Amino acid sequence: xxxxxxxxxxxxxxxxxxxxxxxxxxxxxxxxxxxxxxxxxxxxxxxxxxxxxxxxxxxxxxxxxxxxxxxxxxxxxxxxxxxxxxxxxxxxxxxxxxxxxxxxxxxxxxxxxxxxxxxxxxxxxxxxxxxxxxxxxxxxxxxxxxxxxxxxxxxxxxxxxxxxxxxxxxxxxxxxxxxxxxxxxxxxxxxxxxxxxxxxxxxxxxxxxxxxxxxxxxxxxxxxxxxxxxxxxxxxxxxxxxxxxxxxxxxxxxxxxxxxxxxxxxxxxxxxxxxxxxxxxxxxxxxxxxxxxxxxxxxxxxxxxxxxxxxxxxxxxxxxxxxxxxxxxxxxxxxxxxxxxxxxxxxxxxxxxxxxxxxxxxxxxxxxxxxxxxxxxxxxxxxxxxxxxxxxxxxx
Amino acid sequence: xxxxxxxxxxxxxxxxxxxxxxxxxxxxxxxxxxxxxxxxxxxxxxxxxxxxxxxxxxxxxxxxxxxxxxxxxxxxxxxxxxxxxxxxxxxxxxxxxxxxxxxxxxxxxxxxxxxxxxxxxxxxxxxxxxxxxxxxxxxxxxxxxxxxxxxxxxxxxxxxxxxxxxxxxxxxxxxxxxxxxxxxxxxxxxxxxxxxxxxxxxxxxxxxxxxxxxxxxxxxxxxxxxxxxxxxxxxxxxxxxxxxxxxxxxxxxxxxxxxxxxxxxxxxxxxxxxxxxxxxxxxxxxxxxxxxxxxxxxxxxxxxxxxxxxxxxxxxxxxxxxxxxxxxxxxxxxxxxxxxxxxxxxxxxxxxxxxxxxxxxxxxxxxxxxxxxxxxxxxxxxxxxxxxxxxxxxxx
Numbered sequence: 041x042x043x044x045x046x047x048x049x050x051x052x053x054x055x056x057x058x059x060x061x062x063x064x065x066x067x068x069x070x071x072x073x074x075x076x077x078x079x080x081x082x083x084x085x086x087x088x089x090x091x092x093x094x095x096x097x098x099x100x101x102x103x104x105x106x107x108x109x110x111x112x113x114x115x116x117x118x119x120x121x122x123x124x125x126x127x128x129x130x131x132x133x134x135x136x137x138x139x140x141x142x143x144x145x146x147x148x149x150x151x152x153x154x155x156x157x158x159x160x161x162x163x164x165x166x167x168x169x170x171x172x173x174x175x176x177x178x179x180x181x182x183x184x185x186x187x188x189x190x191x192x193x194x195x196x197x198x199x200x201x202x203x204x205x206x207x208x209x210x211x212x213x214x215x216x217x218x219x220x221x222x223x224x225x226x227x228x229x230x231x232x233x234x235x236x237x238x239x240x241x242x243x244x245x246x247x248x249x250x251x252x253x254x255x256x257x258x259x260x261x262x263x264x265x266x267x268x269x270x271x272x273x274x275x276x277x278x279x280x281x282x283x284x285x286x287x288x289x290x291x292x293x294x295x296x297x298x299x300x301x302x303x304x305x306x307x308x309x310x311x312x313x314x315x316x317x318x319x320x321x322x323x324x325x326x327x328x329x330x331x332x333x334x335x336x337x338x339x340x341x342x343x344x345x346x347x348x349x350x351x352x353x354x355x356x357x358x359x360x361x362x363x364x365x366x367x368x369x370x371x372x373x374x375x376x377x378x379x380x381x382x383x384x385x386x387x388x389x390x391x392x393x394x395x396x397x398x399x400x401x402x403x404x405x406x407x408x409x410x411x412x413x414x415x416x417x418x419x420x421x422x423x424x425x426x427x428x429x430x431x432x433x434x435x436x
Numbered sequence: 437x438x439x440x441x442x443x444x445x446x447x448x449x450x451x452x453x454x455x456x457x458x459x460x461x462x463x464x465x466x467x468x469x470x471x472x473x474x475x476x477x478x479x480x481x482x483x484x485x486x487x488x489x490x491x492x493x494x495x496x497x498x499x500x501x502x503x504x505x506x507x508x509x510x511x512x513x514x515x516x517x518x519x520x521x522x523x524x525x526x527x528x529x530x531x532x533x534x535x536x537x538x539x540x541x542x543x544x545x546x547x548x549x550x551x552x553x554x555x556x557x558x559x560x561x562x563x564x565x566x567x568x569x570x571x572x573x574x575x576x577x578x579x580x581x582x583x584x585x586x587x588x589x590x591x592x593x594x595x596x597x598x599x600x601x602x603x604x605x606x607x608x609x610x611x612x613x614x615x616x617x618x619x620x621x622x623x624x625x626x627x628x629x630x631x632x633x634x635x636x637x638x639x640x641x642x643x644x645x646x647x648x649x650x651x652x653x654x655x656x657x658x659x660x661x662x663x664x665x666x667x668x669x670x671x672x673x674x675x676x677x678x679x680x681x682x683x684x685x686x687x688x689x690x691x692x693x694x695x696x697x698x699x700x701x702x703x704x705x706x707x708x709x710x711x712x713x714x715x716x717x718x719x720x721x722x723x724x725x726x727x728x729x730x731x732x733x734x735x736x737x738x739x740x741x742x743x744x745x746x747x748x749x750x751x752x753x754x755x756x757x758x759x760x761x762x763x764x765x766x767x768x769x770x771x772x773x774x775x776x777x778x779x780x781x782x783x784x785x786x787x788x789x790x791x792x793x794x795x796x797x798x799x800x801x802x803x804x805x806x807x808x809x810x811x812x813x814x815x816x817x818x819x820x821x822x823x824x825x826x827x828x829x830x831x832x
Contacts, residue, residue, distance in 0.1 A: 152603060344739045
């Protein structure tokens with residue numbers, strides 16, 4: 041049945057993408073100081089002027105990608121806004137010597153917070169790289185490559201510069217987010233310059249192997265945190281599962297498998313990282329994907345464990361549509377349809393654009409804002425763009 | 437009407453305290469390594485062996501206070517457990533030179549995490565001081581006084597040793613928790629040795645003045661974070677209200693006012709820190725106190741804003757009963773009765789002891805555990821003990 045709905049999906053997603061991009065273009069640009077406001081209420085009002093670097097950089101990437109990929113967004117104002125965002129980032133975010141990036145800035149660009157992780161830096165790289173592609177400016181590409189070398193050094197060789205304190209009782213562990221991010225930025229760098237594919241083949245192999253370390257319990261569970269040797273960790277953090285995150289890793293791996301022609305990797309990506317997490321992550325009572333679960337069924341330590349967040353549903357839309365497009369197995373399209381229906385009856389704001397981000401377990405909107413510390417112009421438009429492209433290819 | 441319920445309140449609270457203390461005595465003692473397990477499921481099973489220092493220290497304090505104040509808990513096993521907990525803390529928690537304390541330890545005592553705040557240190561002081569009183573051992577009292585001098589230095593003179601990085605866009609601000617904690621530890625030190633009251637009178641005045649800086653909007657709102665000069669801060673964190681925290685500050689201030697015979701302070705404590713936060717903090721639709729609110733009505737940044745947490749209800753029980761006992765105004769007893777009824781129909785586990793900690797907005801249990809990173813043997817038994825004592829005095 042869901043096969044007959046492809047045109048309906050395409051139509052709704054296309055107009056949703058228009059509304060969503062319009063939301064950010066209309067409300068988020070800081071024409072005084074540059075960069076973007078990202079704490080924005082449902083109707084576009086700014087409720088906090090702090091600029092969060094992940095979201096600044098993601099918006100630059102998103103605008104540049106939309107400009108490159110979709111004819112109707114190939115407009116000078118989209119490219120100009122991306123360039124202005126990038127200039128703000130270069131000026132205020134990264135230390136010109138160490139390349140460490142802040143996590144949050146004031147609207148004028150003064151530093152508010154720095155994290156002892158690599159994620160601001162990764163999104164900075166994504167922004168510079170994609171803008172390098174669409175603007176043709178070598179300086180952006182060079183900036184992305186310099187950051188790439190830094191990140192590879194921190195992740196695979198020595199993380200001293202990240203500044204995490206090492207304590208006897210908390211030995212280093214493997215967090216799923218890090219190799220996922222590596223897959224993401226390597227793919228970005230290859231999109232920018234395919235001749236670099238060889239240079240990062242070792243890092244790609246490392247990242248895939250690291251992601252696979254998180255598959256436990258005879259392949260039935262993906263755990264967020266494991267030991268460096270892949271062993272299960274004790275306690276709540278060792279038992280933590282984040283279905284949306286696993287499903288996102290699923291399409292990172294499937295995309296890699298398709299690009300590199302790796303059949304077995306594609307199968308594992310779909311079964312282990314999409315189907316299994318979907319099966320344990322979907323709330324059979326109220327619908328929607330849980331945010332966090334404990335693999336042994338204890339109450340998770342995170343108070344927000346049973347909330348329905350927008351981004352797992354965005355990632356799941358990409359994943360299951362990609363799985364369907366790749367395999368033609370209608371089972372995956374049926375799951376896509378279920379996630380689509382849940383999302384369009386719960387998250388989507390048909391009037392004002394963008395999705396609500398946080399629903400309670402039953403599906404009621406819990407936080408009215410469209411943008412905040414962790415939500416900006418990224419997951420929704422990225423998913424809509426990719427799904428539109430896939431659906432277009434399939435309905436041609 | 438609620439005046440006729442005093443004996444009912446007393447009886448239910450007394451048996452609840454018995455159940456609660458029994459829960460911790462039965463399930464939390466680590467007889468192998470010392471200290472207490474604090475991540476405990478509803479039925480007493482340990483789901484994580486990490487030992488969180490706030491809770492280790494609070495449990496030592498709680499046991500010592502119960503031993504001192506309540507005849508039926510004056511049992512050797514209570515005192516011994518407190519002493520063993522204190523030994524674990526002294527051995528593993530605090531740096532013998534700097535007196536900085538860790539935030540979390542492995543069950544064997546290896547450091548897992550340190551925070552750049554003063555709270556582990558404050559609870560360490562509370563534990564040592566109260567145990568000094570009941571054991572009569574000078575070494576505990578000395579340890580508390582040494583820590584007191586350190587904390588006063590960090591809070592009022594120089595916080596370099598706390599290690600917080602100062603960034604241009606995030607100037608220092610006043611957080612309500614700090615002067616509240618100061619009121620709490622000064623009261624503790626005075627309980628231990630009343631002759632020290634003069635020594636800390638300047639710190640007391642400072643703490644009261646700091647707490648009052650958080651009263652804004654013509655006295656109608658208590659804000660969590662304000663500028664050092666008392667100005668309102670911009671953005672979500674500047675608009676944040678935590679009704680339970682304000683109400684807790686209320687009884688800290690009322691207790692101080694009663695001890696020091698300060699009539700005007702008592703009135704402000706009740707109206708500004710109890711009644712107003714209760715009025716804006718009580719959920720008129722589903723009952724219970726909200727966790728976080730935005731003074732201007734935006735969605736708070738905290739996903740857990742509309743949850744009903746146990747501790748605000750514990751603090752509110754103490755506050756409104758203390759206000760009633762002090763003023764004899766039945767209006768406050770009516771509010772106490774409302775909080776009591778909500779708590780005993782939502783939070784309390786009549787079978788297994790202790791309260792559930794986290795309900796969703798509608799009042800359903802959201803996290804099944806009785807103890808976790810932030811919840812241990814403290815708020816529930818402290819509130820029950822204090823309410824039992826007040827009710828006993830009133831029903832004699």
